[in-house]
Amino acid sequence: MRTGVRLSLDWGKARIGVAASDPSGILAHPVETIPAGPDAFARVQRLVAEYEPIEVVLGLPRNLAGVEGPAALAIRQVAAELVAKLGALPVRLVDERLTTVTASRQLSGAGRNTRKQRAVIDQAAAVALLEQALQYERTTGLPLGGIVEPREETRKDSSA
Numbered sequence: 001m002r003t004g005v006r007l008s009l010d011w012g013k014a015r016i017g018v019a020a021s022d023p024s025g026i027l028a029h030p031v032e033t034i035p036a037g038p039d040a041f042a043r044v045q046r047l048v049a050e051y052e053p054i055e056v057v058l059g060l061p062r063n064l065a066g067v068e069g070p071a072a073l074a075i076r077q078v079a080a081e082l083v084a085k086l087g088a089l090p091v092r093l094v095d096e097r098l099t100t101v102t103a104s105r106q107l108s109g110a111g112r113n114t115r116k117q118r119a120v121i122d123q124a125a126a127v128a129l130l131e132q133a134l135q136y137e138r139t140t141g142l143p144l145g146g147i148v149e150p151r152e153e154t155r156k157d158s159s160a
Contacts, residue, residue, distance in 0.1 A: 001025050001138055004054030007047060008130035010096065010122050011058060011078050016040055017122030019130045020051050025137065028130035030123035041085055048086060056082060056089060057145065059096030059129045079148040094145035096129050 010017035018031040034043045058079050061071040082091045136144035
C-alpha cells in the first residue's frame with residue numbers, strides 16, 4: 001500500500017463532492033462540496049495545495065452495463081482539464097457506478113433527509129469512491145483505475 005493522502009472527486013453538473021484519505025490510506029473522510037462552475041478548478045487546485053495528495057481519484061460514470069455515455073465523456077474532458085491544471089500530479093479515473101446510490105442509502109439509513117442534503121450526498125459519494133479505491137489497493141497492492149494522460153497539445157505547451 002502506497003503511503004500518502006489521496007483526494008477523491010465526485011464531479012457532477014451542479015456540485016463536486018470532495019473526500020480525502022489519511023496519509024496511511026486507511027480512512028476516507030468528507031472534505032467539502034464545491035459548486036460546479038467557473039471557479040471549480042481553482043478550488044480543486046487550492047485543495048491540492050492544502051492536502052498535498054499523491055493522486056486525485058475522479059469518478060467515471062458508466063451505466064450499469066459498464067458502457068460510457070455522454071456523462072462519462074464530460075468527465076473525461078474534466079479529467080483532461082485537471083491534468084493540464086495540476087501538472088505532474090496523477091489523476092486516476094475510477095468507475096463510480098452506484099457510489100451516489102450507496103451514499104444516499106447510507107445517509108437515509110442514518111436518518112438523514114437526503115432530499116434536503118444533496119451536498120452531503122456528493123461528499124458521501126466521494127468518500128465511497130475513495131474507500132473503493134483504497135480497499136482495492138489494500139487487497140491487490142495496485143492502485144485502482146487508469147491514469148489520465150496529458151493531451152498532446154498540453155504536452156507541447158508544457159515543453160515549450
